[in-house]
Amino acid sequence: MKLQFQLEKKEKNTKARLGSFIYNGKTYETPMFMPVGTQATVKTLSPEEIKEIKAGIILSNTYHLWLRPGEDIVKKAGGLHKFMNYDGPILTDSGGYQVFSLAKNKKKDITEEGVFFKSHIDGQKLLLTPELSIEIQNKLDSDIAMSFDECPPAKADYEYLRKSVERTLRWAKRGKSVHQNNNQMLFGIVQGGPYQDLRELSAKETVKLDFDGYSVGGVANDNESKEDMYKAIDYSVPYLPENKLRYLMGIGEPIDLIEGVIRGIDLFDCVSPTRLARHGHALTKFGKINLKNAKYKEDFTPICEFCDCYACKNYTKSYLRHLIVSEETFGSRLLSIHNIRFLVHLMEEIRESIKKDNLLMFRDEFVKNYYGEKYEQK
Numbered sequence: 001m002k003l004q005f006q007l008e009k010k011e012k013n014t015k016a017r018l019g020s021f022i023y024n025g026k027t028y029e030t031p032m033f034m035p036v037g038t039q040a041t042v043k044t045l046s047p048e049e050i051k052e053i054k055a056g057i058i059l060s061n062t063y064h065l066w067l068r069p070g071e072d073i074v075k076k077a078g079g080l081h082k083f084m085n086y087d088g089p090i091l092t093d094s095g096g097y098q099v100f101s102l103a104k105n106k107k108k109d110i111t112e113e114g115v116f117f118k119s120h121i122d123g124q125k126l127l128l129t130p131e132l133s134i135e136i137q138n139k140l141d142s143d144i145a146m147s148f149d150e151c152p153p154a155k156a157d158y159e160y161l162r163k164s165v166e167r168t169l170r171w172a173k174r175g176k177s178v179h180q181n182n183n184q185m186l187f188g189i190v191q192g193g194p195y196q197d198l199r200e201l202s203a204k205e206t207v208k209l210d211f212d213g214y215s216v217g218g219v220a221n222d223n224e225s226k227e228d229m230y231k232a233i234d235y236s237v238p239y240l241p242e243n244k245l246r247y248l249m250g251i252g253e254p255i256d257l258i259e260g261v262i263r264g265i266d267l268f269d270c271v272s273p274t275r276l277a278r279h280g281h282a283l284t285k286f287g288k289i290n291l292k293n294a295k296y297k298e299d300f301t302p303i304c305e306f307c308d309c310y311a312c313k314n315y316t317k318s319y320l321r322h323l324i325v326s327e328e329t330f331g332s333r334l335l336s337i338h339n340i341r342f343l344v345h346l347m348e349e350i351r352e353s354i355k356k357d358n359l360l361m362f363r364d365e366f367v368k369n370y371y372g373e374k375y376e377q378k
Contacts, residue, residue: 001183002143002182002212003023003089003144003185004021004022005021005030005213005243006019007019007243009354011354011359012357013357015237016031016264016350017354018351019031019245019266028089029056030266031257031265031266031268031354033055033269033343033347034091034267034268035050035269036058036271037060037084040060040065042058042340043278043332043336044274044329044333045337047085047086047088050340051088052310053309053337053340053341054348055088055340056089057088057090057091057143058090059090059092059093059269060091060092060140061092062094062095062137063099064095065092065136066095071136072139075139075140075141079141080140091145091269092145092146093146094146094147094149095133096149097220097249097250099117099128110150113127114128114129114132114171115129115150128148130171130174131178134175134178134186135178137181143184143185144184144186144213145185145186146186146215147168147188148175149168149171149191150164150191151217151221152191152193153221154193154224158198161192161193164191165192165198165201169206172209172211173209185245186212187211187214188206188213188214188215189214189215189216190214190216190217190236191218193218193232194231194235199232200235200239203235203238204239212245213244213246213247214240214241214246216236216237216247216249219232219249219250219251220249220250220270226256229256230259233260233263237263237264246265246266246267247266248265250270252268252271253270253272254283254370255366255367255370257350258359258362261354261359262363272339273339273342274332274340276288276335277332277335277339278332278336280321280324280325280335284342285370286369286370287372291317291320292325297321299316299318300317300318301317302315302316302317303317303320303338304338304342307342309338310334311337312338315334350362
């Protein structure tokens with residue numbers, strides 16, 4: 001059975017929304033941050049730890065699971081939930097971003113048929129089409145599948161983006177026509193860069209295709225400015241249905257989560273919390289810290305005094321620093337637990353602020369603590 005999204009409340013002073021859906025008898029609330037489990041695992045963490053962090057939807061990636069172990073293996077295992085032993089909701093992205101970012105030597109040929117590229121694993125020449133992307137996701141049996149779109153460069157010019165939007169719309173129609181998993185939501189993706197007319201065109205035409213939800217894409221490319229990101233949201237959201245989920249792809253910076261919610265976004269994802277953890281960085285109320293720094297060698301306090309995660313309840317910055325500089329995997333695990341919990345908790349605070357109609361006040365207080373004088377309001 002498809003997820004059934006319910007819009008619960010709209011904040012008075014912003015476009016922020018509260019929503020919910022039920023999955024396996026459990027209610028999940030939005031706005032929500034979704035941890036990324038690219039290859040059917042959130043790096044270093046078990047499904048039990050993900051649940052303890054109180055995460056909801058997690059992501060897996062069509063491109064990676066197509067290359068290994070293969071979608072047929074996952075289907076034989078009983079689908080992605082059984083394969084990775086996660087009974088919460090799962091979203092699979094289309095593989096489009098990975099085709100454009102990971103293809104060997106970054107060489108790819110974009111045609112009307114699809115994208116020809118070389119595997120980043122063995123250099124094999126492959127073709128990923130809109131139809132194949134959806135067929136793979138049908139077999140993976142995720143709860144939310146994404147349309148296959150073109151991910152244009154951040155600095156692409158207007159004419160390129162216009163053609164890209166038109167191609168993405170044609171691909172969306174083709175993908176939707178072969179979608180056959182009745183238990184799986186299918187999201188359309190709005191593109192158009194920072195151009196208002198292209199975003200409007202893309203949003204209106206994508207909505208005409210009547211997807212189960214919608215994503216604002218093209219905002220997590222290299223060198224994308226915050227200004228352009230916020231423009232993309234502002235120019236897209238007004239044309240999206242209020243009764244369907246809205247997803248901002250690939251975004252995990254705390255201020256961007258808050259600003260995205262203010263602009264009407266429900267779902268976010270990013271690899272950043274686990275990537276930061278592998279490099280020894282921890283997210284705190286007062287900004288990001290690098291636990292490799294010598295000043296933490298004799299710091300016997302937790303990362304965050306009021307954090308309820310397993311790492312903060314049981315270990316000190318001194319011990320975590322020791323693990324990181326010793327290149328012990330346990331250090332990355334603990335920091336991953338903490339960083340994901342930090343963002344999940346941030347979304348909990350955002351939801352409470354929406355309930356009280358004081359999200360803008362919450363944003364200003366958060367920015368003051370987290371960024372100090374470094375943050376320039378857009």
